[in-house]
Amino acid sequence: MIAALSTLLVFQLLGEALVRALDLPVPGPVLGLALLLPVLAWRPSVLAMVRPTAQTLLQHLSLLFVPAGVGVMLHLQRLGDEALAIGVALVLSTWIGLVAAALTLQVLMRLTRGSEPDAASPGGRS
Numbered sequence: 001m002i003a004a005l006s007t008l009l010v011f012q013l014l015g016e017a018l019v020r021a022l023d024l025p026v027p028g029p030v031l032g033l034a035l036l037l038p039v040l041a042w043r044p045s046v047l048a049m050v051r052p053t054a055q056t057l058l059q060h061l062s063l064l065f066v067p068a069g070v071g072v073m074l075h076l077q078r079l080g081d082e083a084l085a086i087g088v089a090l091v092l093s094t095w096i097g098l099v100a101a102a103l104t105l106q107v108l109m110r111l112t113r114g115s116e117p118d119a120a121s122p123g124g125r126s
Helices: 002-022 028-042 044-059 061-074 076-081 083-113
Strands: none
Touching: 002 028, 002 044, 028 044, 044 061, 061 076, 076 083
């Protein structure tokens, strides 16, 4: 378990270091996980070592929301003062995300439509 935690923390540290060194607009832990992904694909032994610890961490993921909840309660008055702006931002960002996902799906469906064989004709040829 200590080796697995160390591995996860080393990749998080690598991600943080790269983000700070290259001034990237990505959270360090996210970049660290992106760096860990090819290692896990390349070395199944690392995956086998990290999996139990990662599953345990995921089972207790809700504990990581406690500090955020405390922060919300601490700044409840400010959230109330900014409720309209927060609400508008949430609604707009949700709609923008849905539109972006729909447009991306349409583009991908058009791109993959030409590569699929025609199901109506025998052998996939017209």
